[in-house]
Amino acid sequence: MATTTMSPGRSARTTDGGSPRPIRRHAAWTPYAFMAPFLAIFITFVAVPAVFGVWMSLHDWDYMFEVKPFVGLQNYLNLFDSASAAYQSFWNGMRATAIFTVASVPLLMAVPLAMAILLNRRFPGRTFFRAVFFMPYVLGVAVVGLLFRFVLDPNIGIVNAAISALGLEGALNALGISTPIPWITAQPWAWISLVLMTVWWTLGFNTIIYLAGLQDIPRELYDAAKVDGATGWQQFRHVTLPGLRNVLLFVVIITTLASANMFGQSVMVTSGGPGDSTRTALMVILGEGLESFRMGSAAAMSYLLAVFLSIVSILNVLMVRGRRRR
Amino acid sequence: MSLTTPAPQAPPGKQSAGGAATTRSVVRTGMFWALLAVLTVVFVGPIVWMFLTSMKTNPEATSVPPTLLPEQPTTAAYEGLLRLDGSYPVLRWFYNSLLAATLHMLLVLVAASTAAYALARLRFRFRGGFFAVIVSTLFVPGFIFLMPNYLIIDRLGWLDTIWALVVPGAAGAFGVFFLRQFFAMLPDELEEAALIDGANQWQIFTRIALPNAKPALATLAVLSFLTNWNDFIWPIYVLFSPERLTLPAGLRLLQGAYTTDYPVMMAGAFVASVPVLILFIFTQRYVIEGVARSGLKG
Numbered sequence: 001m002a003t004t005t006m007s008p009g010r011s012a013r014t015t016d017g018g019s020p021r022p023i024r025r026h027a028a029w030t031p032y033a034f035m036a037p038f039l040a041i042f043i044t045f046v047a048v049p050a051v052f053g054v055w056m057s058l059h060d061w062d063y064m065f066e067v068k069p070f071v072g073l074q075n076y077l078n079l080f081d082s083a084s085a086a087y088q089s090f091w092n093g094m095r096a097t098a099i100f101t102v103a104s105v106p107l108l109m110a111v112p113l114a115m116a117i118l119l120n121r122r123f124p125g126r127t128f129f130r131a132v133f134f135m136p137y138v139l140g141v142a143v144v145g146l147l148f149r150f151v152l153d154p155n156i157g158i159v160n161a162a163i164s165a166l167g168l169e170g171a172l173n174a175l176g177i178s179t180p181i182p183w184i185t186a187q188p189w190a191w192i193s194l195v196l197m198t199v200w201w202t203l204g205f206n207t208i209i210y211l212a213g214l215q216d217i218p219r220e221l222y223d224a225a226k227v228d229g230a231t232g233w234q235q236f237r238h239v240t241l242p243g244l245r246n247v248l249l250f251v252v253i254i255t256t257l258a259s260a261n262m263f264g265q266s267v268m269v270t271s272g273g274p275g276d277s278t279r280t281a282l283m284v285i286l287g288e289g290l291e292s293f294r295m296g297s298a299a300a301m302s303y304l305l306a307v308f309l310s311i312v313s314i315l316n317v318l319m320v321r322g323r324r325r326r
Numbered sequence: 327m328s329l330t331t332p333a334p335q336a337p338p339g340k341q342s343a344g345g346a347a348t349t350r351s352v353v354r355t356g357m358f359w360a361l362l363a364v365l366t367v368v369f370v371g372p373i374v375w376m377f378l379t380s381m382k383t384n385p386e387a388t389s390v391p392p393t394l395l396p397e398q399p400t401t402a403a404y405e406g407l408l409r410l411d412g413s414y415p416v417l418r419w420f421y422n423s424l425l426a427a428t429l430h431m432l433l434v435l436v437a438a439s440t441a442a443y444a445l446a447r448l449r450f451r452f453r454g455g456f457f458a459v460i461v462s463t464l465f466v467p468g469f470i471f472l473m474p475n476y477l478i479i480d481r482l483g484w485l486d487t488i489w490a491l492v493v494p495g496a497a498g499a500f501g502v503f504f505l506r507q508f509f510a511m512l513p514d515e516l517e518e519a520a521l522i523d524g525a526n527q528w529q530i531f532t533r534i535a536l537p538n539a540k541p542a543l544a545t546l547a548v549l550s551f552l553t554n555w556n557d558f559i560w561p562i563y564v565l566f567s568p569e570r571l572t573l574p575a576g577l578r579l580l581q582g583a584y585t586t587d588y589p590v591m592m593a594g595a596f597v598a599s600v601p602v603l604i605l606f607i608f609t610q611r612y613v614i615e616g617v618a619r620s621g622l623k624g
Contacts, residue, residue, distance in 0.1 A: 024521075025448070025449070025517075025521060025527070026448055026526070026527045028450070030448060030527050031444045031448040031449070031450035031453070032444075032450065034440045034441065034443055034444035034448065034527070034531075035440070035441050035444045035445075035456070036440075037436060037437040037440055037441070038437040038438060038440065038441035038496075038497075038502060039441070039456075041433075041437055041493060041494075041496050041497045042460065042497045044478065044494075044497070045471070045475055045478065045493070045494040045497040046463055046471065046497045047459075048474070048478065049470075049471045049474035049475050049478060050466075050470070050471070050474075052474040052477070052478070053470055053471065053473060053474040056473060056474060056477075063477075115365075118358075118361070118362075123358075127611075129362055129365075129366070130614065131606075131607075131610040131614070132365075132366050132369055132370060133365065133369050134606075134610070134613070134614060134617075135369060135370065135373070135603070135606065136369060136372075136373070138552055138556075138602045138603065138605075138606040138613070139373075139556070139599050139602065139603075140555065140556030140557075140558060140573075140574045140598065140602075141556070141558050141574070142556075142558050142573070142574035142575075142577040142578060142595075142598065143376075143556075143574075143577065143595045143598050143599050146577055146581060146591050146592070146594070146595045147372055147373075147375075147376050147592070147595055148372075149581070150376075150379065150588050150591065150592065151372060151375065155390070156387075156388045156389075156390060156392070156588075158375060158392055161390065161391050161392050164391070165391060200368070200369070200372070205617055208614050208617045208618050209617065209618065209620070211618065212618035212619070253465070257465070257467055260467065261467065261468070261469060263558070263559055264558045264559070267558075267578070268578065268581065282469055282559075285469065285472070286472065286559070286563065289472070289473045289476070290472075290473075290476060290563045295473045295476075295477070298473050299470075299473045299474070302469050302470045302472065302473065303470060305467075305469070306466075306467050306469075306470050309467055313465070
């Protein structure tokens with residue numbers, strides 16, 4: 001706190017415990033008045049629901065019924081009991097979300113890093129290209145989903161049209177891939193489509209975060225590495241990657257969180273299909289809670305998914321920390 | 327220098343090959359620009375394709391092989407969608423989206439800036455505790471709040487109203503966290519001078535802190551508008567009446583109704599994209615600055 005010699009009279013009055021407070025900055029209630037609007041919203045829509053959600057998950061909370069009996073951990077135990085109604089759909093959803101996360105997170109770590117390195121040099125139009133690559137991110141998932149449902153259509157989509165126009169059908173057939181490719185209606189193509197369209201859509205976000213991180217790495221480190229005869233790859237391995245360690249940790253955590261939230265792409269492009277193969281955990285949770293109105297069970301599902309996510313995040317932190325020691 | 331640039335000192339033995347080195351750097355520069363051009367097509371192409379398709383007739387849009395440019399450009403898809411007496415109130419959805427995103431943005435600016443000011447500049451008990459709790463929610467997955475918040479919205483009588491879209495998202499920690507950094511950087515001397523002149527904290531907040539944080543406020547305004555405009559999960563569950571939907575929720579309805587009318591669907595998608603694309607083009611500096619800063623906390 002800054003101390004000044006001004007208004008000594010006031011200073012004498014408000015001094016307590018020997019630390020001089022020359023200026024009375026504000027009344028005791030002022031900070032709470034400033035905090036009030038945010039706190040009111042925060043308590044209503046974050047703090048209360050966090051506790052209320054646990055409470056719901058411990059009850060047979062059916063929106064349609066007046067009586068909501070306490071059932072203890074039954075909603076959670078049901079998710080581990082293969083005879084229960086929720087078991088099959090929940091673990092099918094968890095599997096779908098896991099497949100999507102495992103497939104998309106590495107791509108969303110590596111491709112944006114390559115893009116950031118590409119953009120991290122001085123050239124005319126740098127700001128322009130940065131904005132161009134970020135542009136898909138400002139579109140909503142509903143727009144992106146509609147667009148890719150059309151672009152990837154097996155019969156009339158431009159992707160399959162481009163494959164045949166470029167004469168790639170023969171090459172694909174030689175690899176054992178039958179054409180036209182069923183991008184939406186058969187696996188593994190549905191997953192490939194959903195992962196690639198998500199990379200297209202969200203890659204700009206991670207690229208910008210990496211770019212900010214790259215600009216924080218001191219140039220002298222690269223100069224020193226070059227004097228020591230380091231190749232481009234060695235500079236990347238021993239200067240760029242260590243310099244980005246915290247940024248990488250941040251990116252892997254938020255990307256995992258975002259992938260676990262996967263919902264709109266499956267709803268708009270594959271409707272959860274083919275079969276139930278792309279019906280993600282979030283689709284299952286929302287179906288259970290807001291379509292079948294078994295909200296206690298849905299709350300239990302969402303807490304279980306959150307627990308899985310925090311385990312993954314902790315593993316990520318440990319992995320990055322572990323590398324630091326070596 | 328960037329990694330792809332060759333080292334300025336050529337290794338011994340290659341020194342005589344100055345011409346070759348220049349050729350190599352020309353080739354590298356050429357490849358660099360070619361790569362940028364390809365990437366630009368990859369990222370902008372689908373958005374352009376959306377617009378081109380919306381200007382076609384349905385037989386042309388679904389023809390194999392496809393035509394690149396519309397052979398008989400038509401605005402029929404837009405005319406059908408934007409008619410006031412059409413089967414889907416797309417203009418109404420547009421208005422709902424605009425109103426919800428604007429009100430949400432204003433609420434975020436008020437709630438986040440006042441709280442961030444208190445946490446950055448004022449002294450009170452539990453200040454550190456408040457801040458820690460708020461920031462910790464940045465890493466809590468949002469889906470755990472879906473069920474309880476649906477019931478809270480129900481109790482408040484806000485289901486199927488615009489308030490369900492405007493208010494809950496304003497509890498996000500990002501705005502508070504983001505603005506607090508700016509308010510904390512304000513020099514103490516400025517505040518003290520104002521106090522001596524008899525200003526109270528509200529006056530310091532509105533006349534000194536806010537004007538000094540204008541770029542940060544602009545960033546937060548754009549980001550909160552974009553997030554709300556594009557929100558998908560929440561509106562499709564808390565809104566029921568067709569005339570109260572937002573554009574993303576309405577697009578899902580359109581997809582169900584016009585499964586094979588691609589120009590209409592692309593026109594709908596384009597109507598939902600234009601405002602955010604225009605906003606982004608004019609404010610891209612703020613958006614990108616905001617995203618870049620969100621990574622610094624990591």
